[in-house]
Amino acid sequence: xxxxxxxxxxxxxxxxxxxxxxxxxxxxxxxxxxxxxxxxxxxxxxxxxxxxxxxxxxxxxxxxxxxxxxxxxxxxxxxxxxxxxxxxxxxxxxxxxxxxxxxxxxxxxxxxxxxxxxxxxxxxxxxxxxxxxxxxxxxxxxxxxxxxxxxxxxxxxxxxxxxxxxxxxxxxxxxxxxxxx
Amino acid sequence: xxxxxxxxxxxxxxxxxxxxxxxxxxxxxxxxxxxxxxxxxxxxxxxxxxxxxxxxxxxxxxxxxxxxxxxxxxxxxxxxxxxxxxxxxxxxxxxxxxxxxxxxxxxxxxxxxxxxxxxxxxxxxxxxxxxxxxxxxxxxxxxxxxxxxxxxxxxxxxxxxxxxxxxxxxxxxxxxxxxxxxxxxxxxxxxxxxxxxxxxxxxxxxxxxxxxxxxxxxxxxxxxxxxxxxxxxxxxxxxxxxxxxxxxxxxxxxxxxxxxxxxxxxxxxxxxxxxxxxxxxxxxxxxxxxxxxxxxxxxxxxxxxxxxxxxxxxxxxxxxxxxxxxxxxxxxxxxxxxxxxxxxxxxxxxxxxxxxxxxxxxxxxxxxxxxxxxxxxxxxxxxxxxxxxxxxxxxxxx
Numbered sequence: 001x002x003x004x005x006x007x008x009x010x011x012x013x014x015x016x017x018x019x020x021x022x023x024x025x026x027x028x029x030x031x032x033x034x035x036x037x038x039x040x041x042x043x044x045x046x047x048x049x050x051x052x053x054x055x056x057x058x059x060x061x062x063x064x065x066x067x068x069x070x071x072x073x074x075x076x077x078x079x080x081x082x083x084x085x086x087x088x089x090x091x092x093x094x095x096x097x098x099x100x101x102x103x104x105x106x107x108x109x110x111x112x113x114x115x116x117x118x119x120x121x122x123x124x125x126x127x128x129x130x131x132x133x134x135x136x137x138x139x140x141x142x143x144x145x146x147x148x149x150x151x152x153x154x155x156x157x158x159x160x161x162x163x164x165x166x167x168x169x170x171x172x173x174x175x176x177x178x179x180x181x
Numbered sequence: 182x183x184x185x186x187x188x189x190x191x192x193x194x195x196x197x198x199x200x201x202x203x204x205x206x207x208x209x210x211x212x213x214x215x216x217x218x219x220x221x222x223x224x225x226x227x228x229x230x231x232x233x234x235x236x237x238x239x240x241x242x243x244x245x246x247x248x249x250x251x252x253x254x255x256x257x258x259x260x261x262x263x264x265x266x267x268x269x270x271x272x273x274x275x276x277x278x279x280x281x282x283x284x285x286x287x288x289x290x291x292x293x294x295x296x297x298x299x300x301x302x303x304x305x306x307x308x309x310x311x312x313x314x315x316x317x318x319x320x321x322x323x324x325x326x327x328x329x330x331x332x333x334x335x336x337x338x339x340x341x342x343x344x345x346x347x348x349x350x351x352x353x354x355x356x357x358x359x360x361x362x363x364x365x366x367x368x369x370x371x372x373x374x375x376x377x378x379x380x381x382x383x384x385x386x387x388x389x390x391x392x393x394x395x396x397x398x399x400x401x402x403x404x405x406x407x408x409x410x411x412x413x414x415x416x417x418x419x420x421x422x423x424x425x426x427x428x429x430x431x432x433x434x435x436x437x438x439x440x441x442x443x444x445x446x447x448x449x450x451x452x453x454x455x456x457x458x459x460x461x462x463x464x465x466x467x468x469x470x471x472x473x474x475x476x477x478x479x480x481x482x483x484x485x486x487x488x489x490x491x492x493x494x495x496x497x498x499x500x501x502x503x504x505x506x507x508x509x510x511x512x513x514x515x516x517x518x519x520x521x522x523x524x525x526x527x528x529x530x531x532x533x534x535x536x537x538x539x540x541x542x543x544x545x546x547x548x549x550x551x552x553x554x555x556x557x558x559x560x561x562x563x564x565x566x567x568x569x570x571x572x573x574x575x576x577x578x579x
Contacts, residue, residue, distance in 0.1 A: 041200045045302075048237060056322070084438075086323045089351040092439070111443060115320035115329070116387040119312035120301045122328030130333040130389070130438065140438035143324045156344065173326045 001052045016070055017047045058089030061100060067170040072162055074138050077100045083138040086172075105162035106180070107135040109144075112158075114151045127153045145176040154179065182281040186415040186422035187575070189408035190536050192410040194525035195372040197297060198307075204239045204295040204383075204404075205251040207374070211404035212252050212291055219408045219418040221250060226408070227285035229259040232272030232292035232327060232529040234563075237314035239295060248293065258285075264432075264512035265318065266331075266477060269531020270532070270561025270571030274430050276409045286411045287490070292529035293404035311400050319565065332389040332397060332478065340393055341478035348498030351391065355382035356501050358395040358521060361476060363506060365518025367549040370403050370533075372524035383554050396479040401524030405499025405532035406451045407539070423539040426556075427462065427574030431454025435568045444568035449488035449560065453572045456558070460574035465558070466491050466505070466512050471541055471551045472558040473534035476519040477532075481567075485560055486514075489572070508549070516541070516549045531561035535573065542577040 001009065009032060010024045024045065036042065054065055065071040074083045075098035077091035083101060084091075091098055112131035122128070129151050132141040147163075149156055160177040168174040191214020193199075193207050201211070208231075229252070231245040241247065245261030264271040269292040276290035299310040312330050319325045327444035343349065359379055365371035377395065385394035408418075415422045425512060434440050440447065453465075462468045474489065476482035483497040491512060493502055498507050506514040517523040517537035520530060538557035540546040546554075559573040 019302050024307075026303065043298075045406070046240060048240065059322070070377050086320075086436075111337045111341050114387075114390040115332050115333050115338055116389065118309070118330055119316050120303075120309040121313055121316075123304070123309055126326065128328070130327065130329045130337070132337065132443075140436075143320075143327045143329060145327050156409065168508070171326065172323050 001034070013045050017045055019045060030128045059087055061151065062087045063170040066174040067168045070164040072103045072105050072135065072175070074103050074135065075099065084140050085135050085138040086140070086142055101137070101139050103135050105135070107133045107160055107177070109156055109158045109160060110134050110141050112154050112156060122172045127151050131177075133160055145173055147176045147178060183276050183283055184412040185409050185425050186412065187282045187407045187425070187535070187539050188410045188415050188418040189217075189221070189404065189421055190216045191218055192370055192396045192405040192529070192533055192536050193403045193404040194370045195526055195533065197372060197399065197401065199295065199402045204233070204241075204244060204293050205248045207295060207402065207404040208248045208293040209251055209292055210373070211293070211406040212289060212314040212433055213406050214408040215289070217441055221287070221408070221418060223254060225287055226254060226257060226289045227287045228257055228279055229289040229291065230261065230272045230276040230279065231253055231261040232263070232268040232290070232528040232532065233261055234250070234265060234268045235296070236265055236312055237317065238299060238311070248291070249462050254289075257262035261550050264569040265529060265563025266475060266525070267531060267563030267569035268528040268559045269533070269535070270559065270573065271430070271569065272528075272530075273531060273535060273573060274428060277425055277428055280409050280411050286414050288409045289406060290409060290532065291404065291406040292526070292532040294526040295402045296400045297402055298438045304523075308400060321559070324519050330389065335478050335481050336389045336392055338443045338446070338566055339478070339484065342444070342480070342484055343391070344365045345444045346495035349480050349483040349501070350496075350498060351383060352379060352398055353483060353498045353501040354391070355379040356480040357476065357482050357490055360507060361519045361522040362395070363522075364516050364549065365398065365522025367516070368518050368523055369517045371522055373399055373522050374518065391480065392478055398520035398525040401526040402525065403526035403529050403533070405529040405536050407532060407535060421543045422578055423542045424576045424578070425573055426576040427456035427460030428572070429453060429457075429459065430571045431455070432569050433567065435565055437566055439558060443566055445494065446484065446488050446562065446570065447487060448532055448567055448570040449562060449572075452570040453560070456572035456574050460576070462574065465489065468556060469558050470554040471513045471538065472514060472560070473517060473519065473564040474514055474560045475530070475536050476521050477525060478514055479521065482514065482519065489558065489560055513551060515556055516546070516551065531571065534559045534561065535575065537576045542575060
C-alpha cells in the first residue's frame, strides 16, 4: 500500500471501531508497508457489538426507585420471609411472588479483596476494592461498587452505606458504597 | 449403562497464541491426532460433542458448527456445551452419556479455545480485553458493572477459607506455583515450564489479593480431543482402553447469596462424591494414583484437596507441607503442570487434564510417568465461585 492508501485504511478502521489512529499505526504500519510475507498470518482489527433496549422486566421498580427516589428496595418472600437484594420477583425456593420492601441502604462487608489488575474497561480505576456487601434487613450478599480512598482500610465486618450519585441512569452504578466513619 | 472407554486422544501444544491457526484449524489438529491414535478416520465417528467456552474469544457465535464442518462430520449429530472453566469436563460428561446410553458407539469429544485474538490496543496486550470478554459471563445487571474478574471471585473464596481455617498461607500457595511450573518442564505441550522458587512467587506483582502474578494460570490457546467408544468396539481400536469408571457433576447457585458460605465449593464436593461412589472409591488418597485438579489459582488447588476429599475440611494446606501432592508424593497432583504450568485453554482444559491422566494409565507419560498408575481423578470446574464441577475417575484395564 502507498501512503495515501494506508491513511485511508487507518481512517476507515478508526471510524469503524473507535481505535485511535496512533494505535492503529503502531500495530499495522509494518504490515501495510509490505512487511508481511504473502504466506504469513494476517491479523486485522475487528469488534463484536450489539445495541439493546433492555427491559428489566419484574425488577424494573428497583431501578426506578434508584433513579427517581434514591432508594434501595429489597424483595421479601411472604412465605419464608427471606429478603433478596438484588431483588427478584419470585422466591426461588418457595416459588412465591415477593413483595417490595424499602431498605435503609446500610450494610456490612462479608468478603472483600483488592484488585490490582482488571479488564480493559476498568483499568483506570485500579487499585479498587471488590466486595460482597450484605445490606441490613436482607438475607443476601451483593457485589458492591466501593469507593474508598485507602483500599487497605476495608475489611470483613466494615460497615458501609450507599451513596447516590448526582447523575443517575437507572443502573446498579447509580449508587456506590462508602465505609461509615 | 454400557462401559465407556477412551480409545484415542490428541492435543495441540498449549501456547499463549497460535497466530497461524484459527480455532477450527486448531480443532482439526487435535481431532486428526485423536483419530490417528484410535486408528480410525472421520467415517467411524458417530457423533460429536464440542466444548467451546467464549464466543467473544472465537469472534464467532455458534463456533461448533464451523468446527463440525471443518472436520468433515456433516450430517452426524453434534452438540456444543459451555460451562465456563468446566466446559471440557461437561463435554466429556455428555459424550459419556451418548455412548453409555447406547445411542452411539463412537463419540468425538473435542475442546478448543482461542482467546488471544482479543486485544487491547492501548496497553498492547491481550489480557485486559480477554477479561472484558469474560466479564460478560458475570450477572450483566448487578455484577458486570463492578469490574470484577475470575481472580477476584476466587480470591474472595480463598480469603474466606483463610479466615475460617488459617490456610492456605502465602507460602503454601507459592509452593503450588513452584510445583506446577516445575511439573510443566516435563510436559512437552506445556505453555509455562519454569524452574522458579517460593521467593520468586512471593515477590511477583500483585494481581488480586491474595494472588500474585505466579499464583494465576495464564490464558492459553489450544485444542484437545478424545474419542470415546463403547466396550463392544473399543477393543477394535486400542489394546489400552482407558475406562471412565466414575463420573459426577453438579451446578451450584451462581449468585453467592444463595449459598451457605463461599469457603467451600459445594459443587465440587457433590461431584467428587458422586464420581467416587460410581467408581467404588472410599479412600481417594489411597485408591487414586494421581489427580489433575483445576488450579486456575494456587489457592483453589489447595481448596480442591478438601473438596475432593483428599483430607478433612480446612486441612488442604497440610497436603502441601507434607509433600503428599508433590511429584514424588503419595498422590501427585497436576503432573501436566495443571492450568498454571500447562495452561488454561478454557474449553480444552478439562480434556487436556483427561489426556494427561490417560497418558499415565497407558504408561506413555515419559519422564513424568507415575509408576504403574492404575486410577486417576480429573476435576473440571468453572463459573463464578465454582458454579460447575465435573469429576471423572479414569481407570486402566485390570
